[in-house]
Amino acid sequence: MVRPGALTTVQDLGRGGHAQLGVPHSGALDGPAHRLANRLVGNPPSAATLETTADGCAVRVLTAVTAAVTGAPCAVRAGGRPAPWGAPLRLRAGAVLEVGPAVRGLRSYLAFAGGVAAEPVLGSRSRDLLSGLGPPPLTAGDEFPLGAPSGPPARVDAAPCPGPPDELLLPLLPGPREDWFAPGARRALGRARYTVAPASNRIALRTTGPAVRRAREDELPSEGMVSGAVQVPPDGLPVVFLADHPVTGGYPVIGVVPEEALWAAAQARPGTPLRFVPTAR
DSSP: OOBOOSOEEEEOSOOOSOGGGTOOOOOOSSHHHHHHHHHHHTOOTTSOEEEEESSOEEEEOSSOEEEEEEESOEEEEETTEEEOSSSOEEEOTTOEEEEEEESSSSEEEEEETTOBOOOOBTTBOOOOTTTOOSSOOOOTTOOOOBOOOOSOOOOOSOOOOOOOOSSEEEEEEEOTTGGGBOTTHHHHHHHOOEEEOTTOOSSEEEEESOOOOBSOOSOOOOEEOOTTEEEOOTTOOOEEEOTTOOSEESSOEEEEOOGGGHHHHHTOOTTOEEEEEEOOO
16 A cells, blocks of 8 residues: 555445344445446455545555546546546556545545455454454555456446435435424424534434434433434434444434435535435335
8 A cells, every 4th residue: 555545444345244243234335336346347246445535545556457446536547647437447567556536525446356355354354443343444555465356357438327416315214213303303304404514434424404303302222223324312413324333322213314325425525415305115
């Protein structure tokens, strides 16, 4: 690793099935971008990629390999020359692949043919920021192995993928504790206007905006949480749980964002306008 950037971690599809041990699912926050990067270099979706945050990274490859960069649009350079984003590119041994700062969005994904072959923990190579499982965030000078290529790279000049949102629209299914809030609170949440807060991370997307009013102020025993759960802590500002979220929580959940909509939350920069869209299913 030549330049790790603000936060570069190894991510795959996560370590599901361990909630009973208190272990979050983790995995790539922008699942579609992770899968696309793997597809471009001929990997299965489960292969590990590098997830960068905000300002990209730079990696020197020690052997010739095919790579691809997806997710947040950014400038890409290979061996000092401009290279394509969203397409497979061939790197010579010793070349430096530079992933520039995100032009839009927040997280870019860097895949190598064969995948990042870090040591798996509980069946996954993902770094979980909450529990500390998986390989640590990369630092300058780190080296990581690659697996053997499993298929040919995609034959495309560029692959279409959804762009980062200018306004984040999150569908909101009914939550298990809607009765803990004032009547019509979920509908009122849909009329409110929020922005993505700077304190957001891989654990949760936090918001700034109007507080959601609760009807009950007593304590709620801790209960199981899922990705996309929208908790309302005492300050009334909704919190959307993401991949590294805790598996239990004690604040009431007013609604749940479907998993297929969470990729956009992964690409929402602080300050991005946010609206919840209540839906029945």
